[in-house]
Amino acid sequence: MIEGLSRSAARNIFFGGSAFFFLVFAGLTAHSHYYIVNVSTNQEGLTPSVIAGKHVWEKHSCINCHSLHGEGAYFAPEIGNVWTRYGGEENPDGARASLKGWIRAQPLGVPGRRQMPYFDLSEEELDNLIDFFRWADAMDTQGWPPNKAG
Amino acid sequence: MKYATQRVALPFFALALALFALQVTFGILAATVYVLPEFLVDYVPFHIMRMSHTNLLIVWLLIGFMGCTYYLLPEEAESEIHSPMIAYVQLAIFAVAGAGALVSYQFGIHEGREFLEQPLWSKILITVSFLMFLYNSSRTLLVGRKTAINSVLMLGLWLAAIFWLFAFYNPGNLGLDKLYWWWIVHIWVEGVWELIMASLLAYLLIKLTGVDREIIEKWLYVIIGLALFSGLLGTGHHYYWIGAPAYWQPIGSIFSTLEVAPFFAMVMFAFYMFWKGRRNHPNKSAMLWTLGSAAVAFFGAGVWGFMHTLSFVNYYTHGTQVTAAHGHLAFYGAYVMMVLAVITYAMPQLRGRQPYNQILNMWSFWVMTSAMCFMTFTLTFAGVVQTHLQRVMGINYMEVQQQLELFYYMRLGAGVFVAIAAVMFLVAIFGPAREELPEGMALTAR
Numbered sequence: 182m183i184e185g186l187s188r189s190a191a192r193n194i195f196f197g198g199s200a201f202f203f204l205v206f207a208g209l210t211a212h213s214h215y216y217i218v219n220v221s222t223n224q225e226g227l228t229p230s231v232i233a234g235k236h237v238w239e240k241h242s243c244i245n246c247h248s249l250h251g252e253g254a255y256f257a258p259e260i261g262n263v264w265t266r267y268g269g270e271e272n273p274d275g276a277r278a279s280l281k282g283w284i285r286a287q288p289l290g291v292p293g294r295r296q297m298p299y300f301d302l303s304e305e306e307l308d309n310l311i312d313f314f315r316w317a318d319a320m321d322t323q324g325w326p327p328n329k330a331g
Numbered sequence: 332m333k334y335a336t337q338r339v340a341l342p343f344f345a346l347a348l349a350l351f352a353l354q355v356t357f358g359i360l361a362a363t364v365y366v367l368p369e370f371l372v373d374y375v376p377f378h379i380m381r382m383s384h385t386n387l388l389i390v391w392l393l394i395g396f397m398g399c400t401y402y403l404l405p406e407e408a409e410s411e412i413h414s415p416m417i418a419y420v421q422l423a424i425f426a427v428a429g430a431g432a433l434v435s436y437q438f439g440i441h442e443g444r445e446f447l448e449q450p451l452w453s454k455i456l457i458t459v460s461f462l463m464f465l466y467n468s469s470r471t472l473l474v475g476r477k478t479a480i481n482s483v484l485m486l487g488l489w490l491a492a493i494f495w496l497f498a499f500y501n502p503g504n505l506g507l508d509k510l511y512w513w514w515i516v517h518i519w520v521e522g523v524w525e526l527i528m529a530s531l532l533a534y535l536l537i538k539l540t541g542v543d544r545e546i547i548e549k550w551l552y553v554i555i556g557l558a559l560f561s562g563l564l565g566t567g568h569h570y571y572w573i574g575a576p577a578y579w580q581p582i583g584s585i586f587s588t589l590e591v592a593p594f595f596a597m598v599m600f601a602f603y604m605f606w607k608g609r610r611n612h613p614n615k616s617a618m619l620w621t622l623g624s625a626a627v628a629f630f631g632a633g634v635w636g637f638m639h640t641l642s643f644v645n646y647y648t649h650g651t652q653v654t655a656a657h658g659h660l661a662f663y664g665a666y667v668m669m670v671l672a673v674i675t676y677a678m679p680q681l682r683g684r685q686p687y688n689q690i691l692n693m694w695s696f697w698v699m700t701s702a703m704c705f706m707t708f709t710l711t712f713a714g715v716v717q718t719h720l721q722r723v724m725g726i727n728y729m730e731v732q733q734q735l736e737l738f739y740y741m742r743l744g745a746g747v748f749v750a751i752a753a754v755m756f757l758v759a760i761f762g763p764a765r766e767e768l769p770e771g772m773a774l775t776a777r
Binding site (some may be wrong): 186187188190191192193194195198199201202205206209210212214216217218220221222224227231232235236238239240241242243244245246248249250251252253254255256257258259290292293294296297299313316317320321322323324325326327328330331 | 364365368369372376377378379381382403432441443444445448479503504505506507508509510514545548549552555560561563564566567570571572573574575576578579580582592608644647649650651652654689721722723725726727728729731732
């Protein structure tokens, strides 16, 4: 097949095709942007506290152990559905208290168990972080993950 | 070495390989924590080891790409490098940015998005250095001969720089953050970096096999066409579960399946040219790395990528060790091996010798490649077991991890062999030249 093709024809196909697919990709990304802001996430619920919580998440690079919607380091449990796993739907106050207690109790020091470091977080930072978890959990992720096992 | 300024590549290769050694070291530390969780827990926590490991990989590959560019550009453009001084200065800036980020990580100073942990000052220095590099290499290209190889290489490097700018955009909406984060991460490694890889492959094949440039360059355009036609919309396989619309499931599944095509074309290309070539180049170890890179990239990026790319498979495998398995072999085959191939090819000229220490170099190839394959197999098995227990049976994450311990021990063992092979490679490249070809060849023929 390649014998019938000249070098300049191959080059033109490359540039033309790449430009075409890039435009399609950019267009679909623009639509996805619109979809994320208006449909799949709660834009009104994106409060300063949720954004501050995302900053706490980033400041301590939680992603380099945990995963968030399946992306991250796979060394520690999934956070995208941690709110559900802690029963936040039924009992928000209980879930919040349990998550705070768990984070404050680290490192557990159980022999042979992976250790989460101690992070010096204020009460406000903890609340921000949990608001962020709750907001992320509510995103429409097309039904992923299959269960709440982490 | 036909052009004096090709020598600029030498410090780039040296620094790249030093950082490669550090990358492997951090990988072994992190793999050790997987089996001995208390290991170094009070000194270097796991997240710091892991960001050091991944960042060092990216930084050394970029420095390696720059070194490869400075080495091949004068030959391809038939013109000296525009300014060796700019090259040394931008290398120094890049080294400060990379080393500075690495040191700051050890003190807990970092940003928080995966692979983009560099503090802002480091990101800015990386940008400045890369722009100086692009200026320097583009000036060289503009006054010289424009071949498909150097044009595609420069296109890939410019596009890498442009998409890097998304690193400075971090929206508060997590869905948008992920949407554009992949514009760097995916578009780099499954898009424009493939342009860089394919042009380096084409360069090596012209040099090592002596096949006509016309044929090689036609293949090059076909390969990079396949890469971008599939790879751009193939980004969709990262958009399944991040809040993006459902149409990404069919689009991502179809186009990311087609991402196997450029890698298959590269294997075909490399082996076809190898058989077709009449030149009996004395640098056999460079030929081995070149063919090996195309082959392992096909398995690591192509086959292992396809394994979990269909949306209905990915629904279960997403976020498990299957991804880690794929990531390790894909990066190793496509980018690590290609840079090592160019270094193996270029170093004899840079040191003014016939190809040397080839037996040791080939041992390093086989040990490193076998160990990386074994690591990939162990992580794949771990990932399959994890997928079943956790995603299908619904057993909790930490319980499932305990079931995977054996695989993590074997992964650590594989990592130790990678380290041994890396040392062998460093000795073969920078150590004293014990035997040289074609003198050595003549000796065995007698």
